Amino acid sequence: METVEYASRVPSVLVIDDHEQNRELVAAQLSAAGFAVREASSGPGGIQSCADNPPDLILLDVLMPGLNGFETCQRLRELPASRNVPIIILTSLNDLHTQEKAVESGADDFLTKPLQRTELLIRVRSLIRIKLLQTELRNSYQLILDQRNALLRIEGQKDELVAMLVHDLKSPLATISLNLGFLQEAPKLSIDEQEALADSIQAARQLETLAINMLSLGRAEDGRWVPTIAQMEIREIVESLARAFKHRLIARRQTLSVSCPDQGRILGDSDLLHRLVENLLDNCVKYSPAGSAIEIEVKAEQDGFLELRVKDQGAGIPPELRSRIFEKYVRLERNMQAAAHRSMGLGLAFCRMAAEVHGGRIWVEENQPRGSCFCVRLPVSGPTPCTTQQEIGAMAAVP
Numbered sequence: 001m002e003t004v005e006y007a008s009r010v011p012s013v014l015v016i017d018d019h020e021q022n023r024e025l026v027a028a029q030l031s032a033a034g035f036a037v038r039e040a041s042s043g044p045g046g047i048q049s050c051a052d053n054p055p056d057l058i059l060l061d062v063l064m065p066g067l068n069g070f071e072t073c074q075r076l077r078e079l080p081a082s083r084n085v086p087i088i089i090l091t092s093l094n095d096l097h098t099q100e101k102a103v104e105s106g107a108d109d110f111l112t113k114p115l116q117r118t119e120l121l122i123r124v125r126s127l128i129r130i131k132l133l134q135t136e137l138r139n140s141y142q143l144i145l146d147q148r149n150a151l152l153r154i155e156g157q158k159d160e161l162v163a164m165l166v167h168d169l170k171s172p173l174a175t176i177s178l179n180l181g182f183l184q185e186a187p188k189l190s191i192d193e194q195e196a197l198a199d200s201i202q203a204a205r206q207l208e209t210l211a212i213n214m215l216s217l218g219r220a221e222d223g224r225w226v227p228t229i230a231q232m233e234i235r236e237i238v239e240s241l242a243r244a245f246k247h248r249l250i251a252r253r254q255t256l257s258v259s260c261p262d263q264g265r266i267l268g269d270s271d272l273l274h275r276l277v278e279n280l281l282d283n284c285v286k287y288s289p290a291g292s293a294i295e296i297e298v299k300a301e302q303d304g305f306l307e308l309r310v311k312d313q314g315a316g317i318p319p320e321l322r323s324r325i326f327e328k329y330v331r332l333e334r335n336m337q338a339a340a341h342r343s344m345g346l347g348l349a350f351c352r353m354a355a356e357v358h359g360g361r362i363w364v365e366e367n368q369p370r371g372s373c374f375c376v377r378l379p380v381s382g383p384t385p386c387t388t389q390q391e392i393g394a395m396a397a398v399p
């Protein structure tokens with residue numbers, strides 16, 4: 001006896017034919033080939049058998065009293081249990097019209113009588129194999145879909161939790177920064193105390209920036225970002241940052257030179273632009289060597305745009321990473337270890353979102369003779385009114 005190797009269980013075939021002798025002949029050939037065969041002597045009987053326990057394949061005779069093979073086939077296709085079961089129509093009429101009707105009624109194949117044993121087995125085997133593969137594919141697809149939905153749910157819950165945590169961290173961090181700054185003004189601090197205080201202020205500021213970047217990006221992604229647009233001076237932002245970074249620059253023996261035109265007025269969200277420049281400057285201090293020079297240059301272009309360049313003498317960004325570096329969580333390999341505790345790769349993603357919200361853009365070039373030059377181009381007239389909440393969300397969500 002030939003064995004059937006399509007699955008761990010024996011595949012089942014339902015033979016629907018009113019002619020007992022024909023039915024038993026087909027059943028005998030299939031049983032001998034290792035299939036589990038069931039029989040039904042009418043269309044309604046076959047439909048009931050399918051509804052109770054769908055087989056892996058149906059062999060269906062055309063000429064039957066009452067419900068004929070085509071009508072039975074149509075009903076079987078409407079039944080959820082047999083919708084995907086392959087059906088082979090058995091007919092003694094070898095004409096094109098019958099074949100077309102077989103296809104129209106939903107059959108997968110047809111065989112003409114008298115049946116040839118080999119042909120019967122080949123068709124039955126291949127259709128059952130296809131059906132099993134389809135079932136496997138459908139199950140795998142469903143599994144992937146379920147896993148994806150579960151992951152999305154978990155991710156949503158995680159995002160909510162992170163947003164809540166970050167939000168709650170913001171005010172205590174601001175208080176810590178403020179109080180440490182206040183202590184820094186105290187007279188008679190020893191050198192060690194001053195250094196400890198400066199380190200603490202720096203750490204608190206980094207945490208604050210991280211919290212704010214995470215919150216802003218999260219809000220922008222959810223479409224909850226509302227920029228506050230007003231006339232503002234880029235020069236004021238740059239000068240206030242130069243003052244805020246003074247201690248850090250001194251501690252790292254870095255110099256900061258600023259070149260800013262008087263006509264640096266633009267329409268924009270001053271808080272957002274302040275944090276954009278702050279992130280860029282923070283990176284220059286972090287990622288370039290002690291004793292190196294940092295430069296901020298602002299130029300009003302002829303075409304109604306303002307260009308801001310933040311340059312350093314660090315290791316720079318390799319050309320192949322210059323566009324990817326603005327994606328969330330992207331950090332340079334070489335910095336992975338050193339930056340593991342302080343870099344999340346969110347700062348530049350925030351900068352891109354902030355530039356694009358203003359209808360501008362950000363990119364990075366090589367600085368000469370070494371280092372990186374981060375360039376921000378902003379329209380002086382502010383963002384176009386068509387920058388909708390959805391567009392802001394889409395900008396922030398770009399991976």
Ligand code: ADP
Pocket residue numbers: 279283284287288312314315316317325330331332335339342343344345346347348349372
């Ligand atoms: P983070 O805020 O965590 O530092 P960013 O998104 O600002 O993350 O920066 C992403 C990565 O880009 C950093 O981990 C660093 O490797 C690299 N990078 C950013 N700015 C500079 C720079 N000025 N010089 C060299 N590498 C930089």
